[in-house]
Amino acid sequence: xxxxxxxxxxxxxxxxxxxxxxxxxxxxxxxxxxxxxxxxxxxxxxxxxxxxxxxxxxxxxxxxxxxxxxxxxxxxxxxxxxxxxxxxxxxxxxxxxxxxxxxxxxxxxxxxxxxxxxxxxxxxxxxxxxxxxxxxxxxxxxxxxxxxxxxxxxxxxxxxxxxxxxxxxxxxxxxxxxxxxxxxxxxxxxxxxxxxxxxxxxxxxxxxxxxxxxxxxxxxxxxxxxxxxxxxxxxxxxxxxxxxxxxxxxxxxxxxxxxxxxxxxxxxxxxxxxxxxxxxxxxxxxxxxxxxxxxxxxxxxxxxxxxxxxxxxxxxxxxxxxxxxxxxxxxxxxxx
Numbered sequence: 001x002x003x004x005x006x007x008x009x010x011x012x013x014x015x016x017x018x019x020x021x022x023x024x025x026x027x028x029x030x031x032x033x034x035x036x037x038x039x040x041x042x043x044x045x046x047x048x049x050x051x052x053x054x055x056x057x058x059x060x061x062x063x064x065x066x067x068x069x070x071x072x073x074x075x076x077x078x079x080x081x082x083x084x085x086x087x088x089x090x091x092x093x094x095x096x097x098x099x100x101x102x103x104x105x106x107x108x109x110x111x112x113x114x115x116x117x118x119x120x121x122x123x124x125x126x127x128x129x130x131x132x133x134x135x136x137x138x139x140x141x142x143x144x145x146x147x148x149x150x151x152x153x154x155x156x157x158x159x160x161x162x163x164x165x166x167x168x169x170x171x172x173x174x175x176x177x178x179x180x181x182x183x184x185x186x187x188x189x190x191x192x193x194x195x196x197x198x199x200x201x202x203x204x205x206x207x208x209x210x211x212x213x214x215x216x217x218x219x220x221x222x223x224x225x226x227x228x229x230x231x232x233x234x235x236x237x238x239x240x241x242x243x244x245x246x247x248x249x250x251x252x253x254x255x256x257x258x259x260x261x262x263x264x265x266x267x268x269x270x271x272x273x274x275x276x277x278x279x280x281x282x283x284x285x286x287x288x289x290x291x292x293x294x295x296x297x298x299x300x301x302x303x304x305x306x307x308x309x310x311x312x313x314x315x316x317x318x319x320x321x322x323x324x325x326x327x328x329x330x331x332x333x334x335x336x
Contacts, residue, residue: 001037001038002037002038003020003021003022003037003038003279004020004021004022004023004036004037004331005018005019005020005330005331006019006020006021006023006036006037006278006285006289006329006330006331007019007021007278007285007288007289007327007328007329007330008327008328008330009316009325009327010316010325010326010327010328011316011324011325012324012325016325019261019278019279019280019282019284019285019327020037020278020279020280021036021037021261021276021277021278021279021285021289022035022036022037022038022039022041022043022197022276022277022279023035023036023037023039023197023274023275023276023277023289023293023331023333024039024197024198024200024201024274024275025201025272025273025274025275025293025297025333026198026201026202026205026272026273026275027205027209027270027271027272027273028202028205028206028208028209028210028211028212028271028272028273029212029271030175030202031336032198032336033272033297033335033336034297034333034334034335034336035198035333035334035336036331036333036334037277037279038197039196039197039198039201040196040197040198041196041197041277042182042194042195042196043194043195043196043197043200043262043275043277044182044184044186044192044193044194044258044260044262045192045193045194045195045200045258045262045264045275046186046187046192046258046259046260046262047079047133047134047137047186047256047257047258047259047262048200048256048257048258048262048263048264048275049170049192049193049258050076050077050078050079050137050256051077051207051224051225051228051254051256052166052169052170052173052203052207053076053077053137053140053141053166053169053170054073054076054077054137054140054224055169055217055220055221055224056144056162056165056166056169057073057076057140057143057144058073058219058220058223058224059165059169059216059217059220060144060147060148060165061147062097062140062143062144062146062147062148063223065147066093066096066097066143066147067096068093068096068143070226070227070230070231071089071227071230071231071234072089072092072093073140073223073224073227074227074228074230074231074232074234074235075089075090075093075136075139075231075234075235076093076136076137076139076140077136077137077224077227077228077234077235077256078133078134078136078137078234078235078236079133079134079235079236079242079256079257079259080112080133080135080136080234080235080236080237081111081112081113081116081133081236081237081238081240082110082111082112082113082116082117082130082131082132082133082237083111083113083115083116083237083238084116085233085234085237086135086136086234086237087111087116087130087131087135089136089234090104090130090135090136090139091130093136093139093140093143094139094142094143096143097142097143097146097147098146099139099142099143099146099152101128101129101130102129103142103152103153104129104130104132104135104138104139104142105129105138105153105155105156105189106129106132106134106135106137106138106156106188106189106190107129107132107188107189108127108128108129108131108132109127109131109132109133110127110131111127111131112133112237113237113238116131132188133188134186134187134188134190136234137188137190138155138156138188138190141155141156141162141163141166141190142155144162144165145160145161145162148161150162156189156190158183158191163190163191166191167181167191167193170193170195170203172217173202173203173206173207173221174195174199174200174202174203175199175202176195176196176199180195181193181194181195182194182195187259197275197277198275200264200273200275201264201273201274201275202273203273204264204265204266204273204274204275205266205271205272205273206221206271206273207221207224207225207254207266207273208225208253208254208266208267208268208270208271208272208273209268209270209271210222211271225254225266225268228246228254228256229246229251229254232246232247235256236257241255241257241286241287241290241311242255242256242257244308244311245287245290245308245311248304248307248308249300249304251268252267252268252269252299253265253266253267253268253294253299254266254268255290257283257286259281259283260278260281260283261276261277261278261279261280261281261282261283261285261286262275262276262277262278262286263275263276263286263287263289263290264276265290265293265294267299270299272297274290274293274294276289276290276293284314284327285327287311287312287314288311288312288313288314288327288328288329289329289331290311291305291308291311291312291329292312292329292331293333295312296332296333297333312329313326313327313328314326314327
């Protein structure tokens with residue numbers, strides 16, 4: 001099945017561009033609820049996999065050994081802004097395990113939060129790996145290696161036990177044999193996992209409602225999800241959809257963005273998982289689709305929809321900061 005039209009880019013009364021994509025909605029038993037496009041598309045979920053990648057932090061005992069808290073665990077699931085609340089906590093996590101900033105192998109990029117970058121320039125400092133939006137995830141990987149006395153400098157390689165544990169978790173939650181998972185390299189240097197969109201939605205559904213998992217896995221999954229819900233500012237930061245969405249829904253759902261137009265949601269009440277992939281990889285289309293999916297599924301109240309309006313119907317502004325258009329979701333879910 002081909003990609004479905006999901007978002008119209010409006011300028012005035014004209015559809016200037018369109019974003020095509022795929023949507024899979026699955027419950028925690030694996031039942032397909034609704035879809036658009038091709039749910040069998042093999043997708044690199046990118047940073048949407050971070051909640052799954054954080055599970056071994058708990059299951060190895062590293063979380064307890066280094067006396068981490070929910071905010072630390074939430075940051076390990078983050079694609080953060082690089083605000084002080086994020087970078088200070090990354091450094092704190094590393095220090096608890098007697099690790100240093102140079103241990104991070106995620107590379108560098110300027111922080112997403114403009115004020116943080118301005119401060120670096122004013123203070124004549126260098127951009128370091130802690131500002132990388134994936135530094136929380138890498139910190140979690142590092143402390144699991146340190147806790148188990150595994151090599152530190154190669155934790156990002158696919159052959160390393162850290163990555164093999166993550167692969168096993170993803171395989172189990174997504175019900176996909178390890179040998180069928182496509183492996184690539186993410187923007188931060190660690191392995192990225194390609195699986196069918198339907199299976200990504202399944203993994204989120206099982207995290208949202210882990211009733212059918214083993215007791216130990218249920219505990220670790222619940223800790224990760226509730227850390228994100230309790231400390232949503234760690235997952236993204238100021239003016240970020242992940243953070244604002246979880247603040248608005250107040251514990252009912254959790255969500256995580258992934259690069260190249262991916263967004264995933266788990267609904268704790270129904271045990272439904274949602275996985276979205278924008279075909280052209282443009283992330284501007286993910287929040288309109290995500291909010292529209294939740295609207296059509298009846299997951300949001302009118303008040304919550306109103307609070308998320310800027311994400312549901314984002315404005316397009318010109319260089320004069322004038323509203324000249326908008327992004328509008330344009331699809332109906334195909335229910336099974």
